[in-house]
Amino acid sequence: MKNKFNNLVKIGLYTSIILLSACGSESGLDNPGIKMGSESTVDPVTLQNFNAITQVRVLIDEQGNETTELYALRSGVIADFQHVFNTQAITGIGLNATVNASVTSVIDITGTKLDPAIVPLLTQLANQRASCEVRNSSKVNLLDKEACSASGAIAICNENDSYKVDPEKTCAEQPDPYSYEYKYGITLQEVAVIEPTDVDPLDIISLRSIYTTDAYGEKLGTASEYAGYSKEHGVDIAQFSALAIQFNLGDTEGYWNKAFQAIINVAGDPTEIVVSTVDRDPLPETPRNKFAGDDMKNVTPGKTVETMLSFTGHNTRMPVQISKSTEFELAYAIDDGEFVTLSGNESVMASCGSAGVICLRNGEQLKVRIPTLINNAIDASDPAFDAAYAFTVKVGEGWLGDETLPKYETNFSATTHAWDYVPAVEPTLLFPTLNSATRDSDKVIRGQFTITQEMKDFTRGEGQGTVDKPDVLQPVSATLQRSIDGGTTWTSLANIVIAELTDENGDNVELSSNILPTSNSDVFDFSFNDVVLEPGTEIDGPRVNMFQIVATANLKYTTPSNVEVSSVSEPLKVNIEHSLADIVSFPTGSTAMLSHLRDVSINPNNGLLYMIDSTSPDADAEGKGGINNIIWKYNLDAINPPVCASVPKSTHNNSKKNEEGTKKHPSTIIQFNHARADLGGVFVKAGINLMYWNEELLNAGPQDSRQVSAFKEDAASHTPWSATSGQFDYTGRFFYMTAQGRKPGRGQCFVCTLQYETVSQDGKEVISRVRAAPSDASGRAAREEQAPTNSGPYNNGISLDIITYKDEVTDENGGVDVNIDEWLLSLDMVNNNTHWNKSGVGTLPSKPMGAMNLRKMQLQQPLPSENISYNEDTSWSEVFLKDENNDVLVINEGHSIAIDDKRQKAYIVDNTPGSQKIYQFDLSNLRTEQTLKVEKVLIDLAVTDGENKVDTKYEMLASLKMDPGADYLLGTDRVTGTVYIIDPISGDISILLRGLLTKTDPDQKVCNQ
Secondary structure (H helix, E strand, O other): OOOOOOOOOEEOOOOOOOEEOOOOOOOOOOOOOEEOOOOOOOOOOEEOOOOOOOEEEEEEOOOOOEEEEEEEEEEEEOOOOEEEEEOOOEEOOOOOOEEEEEEEEEEEOOOOOOOOOOHHHHHHHHHHHHHHHHHHHOOOOOOOHHHHHHOOOHHHOOOOHHHOOOOOOOHHHOOOOOOHHHOOOOOOOOOOOOOOOOOOOOOOEEEEEEOEEOOOOOEEOOOOOOOOOEOOOEEEEEOOOEEEEEEEOOOOOOOOOOEEEEEEEEOOEEEEEEEEEOOOOOOOOOOOOOOOOOOEEEEOOOOEEEEEEEOOOOOOOEEEEEEOOOOOOOEEEEOOOOOEEOOOOEOEOOOEOEOOEEEEOOOOEEEEEEEOOOOOOOOOOOOOOOOEEEEEEEEOHHHHOOOOOOOEEEEEEEEEOOOOOOOOOEEEEEEOOOEEEEOOOEEEEEEEEEOOHHHHHOOOOOOOOEEEOOOOOOEEEEEEEEEEOOOOOOEEEEEEEOOOOEOOOOOEOOOOOOEEEOOOOOEEEEEEEEEEOOOOEOOOEOEEEEEEEEEEEEEEEEOOOOOEEEEEOOOEEEEEEEOOOOOOOEOOOOOOEOOOEEEEEEOOOOOOEEEEEOOOOOOOOOOOOOOEOEEEEEOOOOOOOOEEEEOOEOOOOOOOEOOOOOEOOOOOEEEEOOOOHHHOOEEEEEOOEEEEEOHHHHOOOOOOOOOEEEEEOOHHHOOOOOOOEEEEOOOOOEEEEEOEEOOOOOOOOOEEEEEEEEEEEOOEEEEEEEEEOOOOOOOEEEOOOOOOOOOOOOEEEEEEEEEEEEEEEEOOOOOEEEEEEEEEEEEEEOOOOOOOOHHHOOOOOOOOOOOEEEEEEEOOOOOOOOOOOOOOOOOEEEEEEEOOOOOEOOOOOOOEEEEEOOOOEEEEEEOOOOOOEEEEEEOOOOOOOOEEEEEEEEEEHHHOOOOOOHHHOOOOEEEEEOOOOOOOEEEEEOOOOEEEEEOOOOOOEEEEEEOEOOOOOOOOOHHHO
């Protein structure tokens, strides 16, 4: 391709690459490919730059002449995928005019001089030849180290053999860069000849025009549907439309471990795109136990059973077969898709793409749903009782006949209870999660027992025995048992005997300190403290402590044959992996590279944990470089590594890297709308944009990072800048976020708010756009410009959270209403003369934040038809902190604040090196008090309990959060790539997830490790 540096045509992609043209247009109205409309003026066509990243290819011919070419590279691509690259809006097109985009050529360049795998080798060999010239000119025998040093040519002296040349051999005799056999044993192939009659013989390119949107989500330009393209005419692009380029690769030998070059011509200017694919890997991760969850016993007849199977590690579509040996209804779904009823007793096992085959991509979950029979009589002969619903799942291509591939098979069964079964309490685990890891010697296991409706309704007819059901149902004992490394022998570790709730006079009796009734009379909290772990060994490595908790309740049944049956719960399972050595990664064997974790949030629709990580998929081995970020998703109930869900862009100052090599403005916020889970999707802050991903795009995989309904932060238009934390209010209508407002008068705020708008689509309400809440043109809710002691160039909002008070009010008719009163607590820096962002995290103390302010503001609770309106100068007030001794408390490195609504507590992180702490404050009087006193120090690394609590010694918690539905704090450690779970009661801390800080395979993308 001809090289033009003076007039680059730049194309920006929402995906993981940015296209950059190697050719530009030098003419104006004469530019080929422009279709003139009437009464229009056409400027030279340019494509707007969107953080363009290019690759430079330097080719040297046999005469030593260099040719420099620019091209867009998309490497590490999975072939079994349709990869869509979207340009930014195309401008400069006159009214009623269009420009033409077409495909000039598509060729296989694998093993040629254009192959991105070959180019670095060519460059290396060329550099060796150039080094030879330099060294020979010094007239020094480089094999003689002393002579080399004495010559003053120290810069070119090196003990590495690759820098030494044979002084008897001339440079001309050094390896020719195109003679690969010398060092690599590779023979370069000639670039294929393009046949002008067929520009895409591989049939892998499709083009279409697409809409773009403005800052408020309004559609601009025009769009066409995917329908291939005309090789003669291509597709017409109008003003403000963008170009979508789809690579239609496939799961066949011809697409894996290949490199393809496409030349796309836009208005006469060609742009080169190179896509290289990875090796095919059809094997899922080997499961620790089995893919499916634990079998279910004592299921109530008529109840619908659901289980989920999780698969990771493969980069193809993996075939799965479901089979059952008896007749019953079974339906399956992939992720959040529609359930499909299994036809017959088994699905088809064949290669993906064949009719009727269930195929799963990396990270997808297979959900299986079974409705059990409803009993019609209390009789042992009723088929609804003791009914087994079992199925088998075969996983992977090993079942297709290739004996070199392993075969994975797992079984699952659900069995309904017997006719004389007595309903039991339902146990729920609150802390830790189902799977966690630790190096500590003991742990806390905490949960709840719930009195079920089946227990309350339990009865027997005349002649069917007697039921002993006290007026107050409660658990009366709980047993903790342990098994090691998946063994079947369970050892009893502890037993709690619970006193009756009332004595003979009806007075309350205090329960065991380990089991307490909650405000809900049907729910009982329990905790087993200081549970001793069987330690891992230095020889055998980590050891899995498997615990189960069984509870007995005061409900009994005596059968007609005088057999007494007690109410005994199903076991509640907990798995804790223990290691004496440092836990390199968890789940064990996980290769996920989590080197720049920022924030976490739990998806209320599927219970999966999502994390934002400013590591780029294109990062080097140490996590440096690249403009994209990664959204990881992790199944809390499975023992599988996290997988890449999507790749949002960081959109500002990416050419300027900090000392860590990361973006100046990386992603820092990820937050699901738990109050409106029906809307789906997540808010993600990436660069200076706060973006919304719907469910479909969120799980599109690392090859697709399209954003929708973007709210752009831009100081020039008086909008918030550099958001670092965010939460939805109780209604789910308004999203509050901390921000680092620019100079006074230019959108400065430390708390600002956004609002989304919805439309009806396919019978479902969906978010259509996101914009500043109407209280202010930029959504400002709180700023410091009128506070002389605090004003400065920035309003450095760092972290916030919201507490919801629910006040019961009795009306004149005796009815009870609940009033919602919400307050926001915000941490921001006292020193507003220094701009701070989370890219400084991990470099402490070289980038200290300094002292923090704590501010409170009461949130407005408008009716659904109303909007909010804040006076940003008076909406907030200062909150003063005191320590346990009533002295002024100064928090110097307060990276995060989290609020526990249930207990009305706030937790503030102080990451001062060497004395990291998490302070706990009581918020019960926040609304009337301006002072908060430390209730206790939940975690204090300065006084940690010796080496028994080694996992408490985290490095730096970048964020702390408690999502609705979770009864534990989630903390992300940016230094160690760890997600911690922290008990808000005891301060017990465990590892939920730990990734690697460096790549295991430097040549692979981060998502493909």
